[in-house]
Every structure is written in C-alpha cells, then in structure tokens.
Amino acid sequence: MFDTRKLRTVRTALAGLIGLAAAAAAAPALAQANEQFISILSFRVGPYGPAGTGIFSGFIDYLTYVNQKEGGVGGVKLTWEECETEYQAARGVECYERLKTKSPTKGTMIHPVSTPITYALLDKTATDKVPLVQTGYGRTDTIDGRYFPWAFPLITTYPMQATAIVKYLAAKEKGNLRGKKIAFLYLDSAYGKEPIVYLQAEAKVNGFELTTIPITPPGTEQGAQWQQIRQNQADYVIFWGFGVMNSAAMKAAQKIGYPRDKIIGSWWAGSEEDTVPAGDAAKGYMSAAMNVSGKTPLIADMEKTLYGASPTGSLQDRGKIGGINYNRGVVIGLITVEALRVGQGKYGKKVLSGEEVRWALEHLDMSEARLKALNASGLMPAMKTSCLDHEGSGRIKIQQWDGSKWNLVSDWIDGNRALVRPLLEQSAIEYGKSKGITPRDCSKEQ
C-alpha cells in the first residue's frame, strides 16, 4: 500500500532544498561601513521587462559611472543590490523587505518604477522612514509634502503631464481648442484612469469635447476602440498606454487610417520599445517626454567610460544606450546622486540615513546651471523641490517619431498648475483624513 521508493525520492529532493536554503542563508553579507547601499527594485522580465531593462541599466550605469569617476559621493562608495519585482506589488513588497535588512540605512531611497508597488510601499516606507521616489509615476497627490513627507513624485506627475499635452495641442490650434474633439484612450488601471478628472476639467475650461475610451489589459486587440475614435471623428487622441498595447495602438490606428501625428502618448508610451515594434505604423506618432533621448554629452561620456575596453556597464544590448528608457534610468541616477550630495552638504560626508536623504530630496535644486555642471543640460527639466512641492518641476517636452528616432517638437511645457494643484491638495487632504494624519506645517521646515 505504501510506496517506499516514492517517499525516498521526495525525501532526497526535500533534503536538497533544505541544503539550498542553508546555502542561501549563509550568502548575504551586510553593507560595509563607508558604503551607501541602495535598494533597487527592478523588473527585467515579464510584460514590462523591455522598458525595465533600459531604465534599470541606465540607473545602475550612472551609479557605476559616479563610483568610477569620482569614487562615489563625497568619498562614500555607492553599492546596491537588485531584486526582480516583475512590476508586481506582492513581489515588490518582498524585495523591499528583503533588501531593507541589508544595510543600516534600510535601502537609502526606493525607486519602484511601478505604480502598484508604489501604492503598496507608501505606508511601509513612511513607517520605516525611507524616502519613496516616483519619477513621473505613482501616486500623484503625494506632491503635497504636508501629508506625504516620505513620498516624492519628482519631475512631473500624470495630471501635470496630461494638462501639458492639452497646452501643446492648444498651441498647435493657435490657442483655441473650442469645439475640438479629443479622445482619451487609456489602459483601464490606476495609471490610466488618473488623468481623466483633470482632462475633464480642462475640457470645461477650453471648451473641447472629451471622450474617454478604456482598453482592458493587456490591450493587444484595440479594433473596437479605434472604430469608436473614427466614428467620433476625434481631432486628437491622447493615449495613456503601457507595454505591448502601445505598438498595438499604432498598428490599429494605421489599419483604420487614423493619422498617427494626431496621437500623443504619455511618456510610458513614448520609448523606442513602443515605436520600433510598430514599424511603419509608428511614423509621425508623438509622445510626452520627461527626459530626452539620444547620446547627449553625459550619455556619450558614460558609454565611453563604461563600455570601453573592459566594460563595467550593465547592458548586454548596447543598442539601448541613448534610448528614452536608458536615459530615464540615468535621470533617476542623477537625482539619486544629487540628493546624496545635497544631504552630505548639510550632514557631512558620511553614509546618510533615510531621514537625511528625505531632507535632501525636499531641498533639491537642479537648476539649469546645476544641470550644466552635471553635464546634463537639456537631459531633464530644471527641478526645485520644497516641503509643499514634492514634484519640483512639472515640465515635459513633446517628441515625435520619424521612423528611426525621436525628434523634439517642443520646448519644456509646464502643466496647468493652477488647475491641477487644488485638485491634488484636495485628494491629499482626504487621504490624510482617512488615515488620521496631522499635516506638517511647511513654514516651520528648514
């Protein structure tokens, strides 16, 4: 009745697994004393892997670059460890907790680069006193530092981006959008839904007609949506897509004969990973950009330093260097390193704690002059944060795909701050109320 052989096989297997676990327990070592350890929650596989590979390689390459060029920040070497999240909240929480224990600074600052993970970590990072940085994604009402001292939606947020796109369209129409029809085509998720309220407010102010059309993930089939856009005779399409749906949208638009130069995507729908797979269909397509593509002086120097004779860069496919995502990763690295510099300026040249980095993130001043000093002129918009303004900039450029590369078709455009800010503050106040948070008094912050 009992199968001894079977039991033995399983026993051997289980013994093997336990052995593996023991090996794993012995492996990790704590970060050294004079090293600033940074937790990197990356995603290089799964549906968003292609974008993630570019972003995290750029980020890590910049940290390596700073280590090689300047020996770290103020003599403190930068170290890091990657943990694969697959863009998912549960995996992200596990990675965050795992890397947290590896250094006394609990990971210095977290860039989840994933809206679900950002939401899942919002409370946890605040409890642990680790800054949560969301460059251009995540929970947008965290812009209000009174209610969210630990979260920083740096550079720009979805509402600012959406209103900046409207501003660009208005300029294109010689300042008058009255009577125009704009379709908002979006991924049916937190990320896609967020701009709707702001676009509706813009529609009221500018007098254009807004239709909102959702796409259920993964969104590889969009025939019905584009049919609807054609029937509505939309003048422009604002497109909030992510991942494989982006190239699918361009192809569907081509199939139905909708001109691609009337479509403007968000920056998650504006990288080479989105346009190249669409091939010919992507020509003329526009998108927002919070950083520019191409081998700017900084990127070129990084390539020379890291991918020379004995490469130390983290990319295998060097074709990604200078791409939108790679450069976005470099911008994330720039911000990280600059925050450490600002923090060291106040607290001394040492390993900074989460609290000290938080102070620094609230006092970032990456002006044009500073960006020039960092060899990053024009790579990203100038940015200055404060207790009240955790975003710091709110500006984007519009870029257009010419079939082989992105060309910039606008200067930095500021979003409609007067419209966005009160709505975000209202949302932050409601959040504070539901969580029982007493707001900080920003006039008392130094």
Add this chain to the structure above:
Amino acid sequence: MLYREAGQFKTSYAADQQLLPIRQDRIAFLALLAVAFVAFPLQLGDYWFTALLIPILVFSLAAIGLNILTGYAGQLSLGSAAFMAVGAFSAYNFVLRVPWLPQVVSFLLAGVCAALVGIAFGLPSVRIKGFYLAVATLAAQFFVVWALQKFPWFTNNSASGVISAQPVSFFGFAVNTPARNYLFVLSVVTVLALAAKNMARSNTGRSWMAVRDMDVAAEVIGIPLMRTKLMAFAISSFYCGVAGALYAFCYIGTVEPEAFSLDMSFRILFMIIVGGMGTIMGAFIGATFFTVMPILLSIVIPAIAGGLHLTFDKASLTYLEYMIFGALIIFFLIVEPHGLARLWQIAKEKLRIWPFPH
C-alpha cells in the same frame, strides 16, 4: 516509534470523534500553535512577517476556500480571486461607511458579501459540471473586476480606482506593526481553518464529498444537490472573501481591482493541486510552496551562479528561477499526484505501524 498509539483508549464517543484523535497529533498541533503565536512574534523580524508569513496565511485561507469547493465538493472554480476582490472591497466599504462597526465584524460581513456573490455565480453548477462549470465561474472573475472598475462607488470615487485600506484595529487595539498584523491574520486563519476542518467531517462536509464522488448516487441517498452545491459555493466564497479582506488590510494595504486577476485565481488553484485536494493541510502546504519557493530560488540561484562564477545577466537568472520552479511543480506532481499533503499522510501511516511494513 513516535506515533505509537498503544495505550490510548477511547472511552467515549466524544473522545473517538474529536478533531485530532491521536494524542501525538494533539500535542504537535498545540506545539505548532505555541510556536506560531508566541515564538515567531518574539523571534522573527519584519521581513518574515511581511514577506513570508502573512502572505502564506492569507493565501492558505483562500486555498482552504477553494479546497472546500473544488477539493471537497468537486466543483471546479476559476473565480477565487474575484471572490477575494469582493471581500477586499466590501471590507473597505464597510469600514468606510459604517465606521462604528468593529473591524472584525466588517471583515466577516465582507465574507458574507463574497458568499452572496458566490451563490449567484454558483447557480450554473446546478446544471453544469466539470470544465464547463470552470468556464462559467470565469464569468465571476471578469464580471467582478469589471464592476469594481466600472462603478466608482466601490472605490469611494477614487480617481485612480485604487483603495487604500484603513488602519486596522481589533476592538480598539491598533494592529499597526508587521508582528501585530501577523498575529491578527494568524488568529483569523486559525479559527477559520479549524472551523473548516470541523465542517469537513460533519454532515455538510460528508454530503459535499458524496456529491463530489458521484452526484447521482448522492441524490439517490437523499442529499439535496442544489442546496449542497450552493452551500459549498457560499462557504468557499466566504473564506475567499475574508482572505481578500486580509490581503488588502494586513498585507498589501493598497489594492486596485486588477490585482485580483485571473492569474491569482490560477495560483490559488495550483496551490491546492500541489498541496493536496480535499485536505485542509494541503491548502497550507500549497500556499507555503507557492510563496516560499520563488523567493528561495531568487536567493539561491544567484548565489550558486555567483559561486560557480557563471556570469548570467539579471534577466536570465530570473528566467532560470522560473524554469526550476516549473520543474519542481512537475516533479512533485509526478511523484505524488495527490499533493504534498498526501506525502505527510503516507509518512504518518508508516510511522504508526513502525517497525512493521504493513
């Protein structure tokens, strides 16, 4: 040896019918509870609670729910994540709109809401079974997620469609640290798991198993098919609903409807297949396997690759983890198609009659 029962005599029916009839089992179970309730909170760090123990317990509860339906009552379902979503969002709305209600009651009411939805989507089971029923329960999966996104009332008009779970309190006692969260989840899961174990050997559980093994025969001996099946759907969904509420409030904290995707339903189904259909213990083993194994592999594989000086890039390592995880699942299914819980059963039988082989 350890499991020798010589000298344990049952002198009453009550003693004969108790949940754990062997004394060693009772001692082991109490020891396990003591470790889980006392030793773990005293000894382990936040990582263990947040990343391992809480998800294991939450998914165990969901797997118990599905096991009641699929393992005991034989009704294949692909809607577990949907019922979890109902639980999570109902709990959120109860806490938000009926703030004077103790939160534990809100969670239980959330389970009741999930049970009602479960009954509604269980109705097709009266007429169809097997794979056809699985397809019918898919409707629940898509409908619930769609409804939660479509009607902003469920998310309290949140612009992004995301809910942020309120702080948990247990009759005024704040459940605000990982260890407290863990204890709270553990208490709920312990009570509900014991209830499920009890239910499985009661009249209800036996009629479920009768329906599972042969519904015509069950009907002939006087078991009302419709009531039994719908009861299984209701109780199963109740468990999933409470698990969903715990997922939102004690684990992730902030959830969007898409988190409860078909993918999660499949994971819960795989948990009971690997763990063991029709056992409560299988739900725990399956949830542990599916939670711990990927994490373990993601720690071990890079360490081994590093030790052997193999230079994989980060993505290849992750794919390697996937492949090994998949291979492990197939391995365990081949050596023990009845699930890992069955292995424990076999081992126990052998120990009881040791040193004799039969």
